[in-house]
Amino acid sequence: MASEALPLSWRRIPERYCLIGNSCENCKTNFFPTRKICPNCRRRGKLADKTYSGKGKVYSYSLVNVVPQGFELDAPYVLAIIELEEGPRVTAQIVDCGEKDVKIGSLVKMVFRKIKEDGDEGVIHYGFKFGLVK
Secondary structure, three states: OOOOOHHHHHHOHHHHHHOEEEEEOOOOOEEOOOOOOEOOOEOOOOEEEEEOOOEEEEEEEEEEOOOOOOOHHHOOEEEEEEEEOOOOEEEEEEEOOOHHHOOOOOEEEEEEEEEEEOOOOOOEEEEEEEEEOO
């Protein structure tokens, strides 16, 4: 498994730990992850940081049985496209439930979890996953 460089991991902390994206103040479109330029407004757009609530619903999902290297212990798991209350869609794992509990339209909220670790003595990467709202 290829490890992620520590500086890159640190640069991703705002989006992984806090669900920080941005919003165009001109057209009011929300983005996640952040964008450098609004694709709708181009130069007229003015982007500002936006922290998302972490609440949303399952837009689509799939059960992953054949997993990438490094995630063998997690298999099988549910991977979903989550539509956040504020509009952007994010891809994330659904945790703390059975695969049959997940349905399109299920309400979810962000939870903070370990994503992976780089070997026994390597960097531990944390970030967001989602859990069903009961």
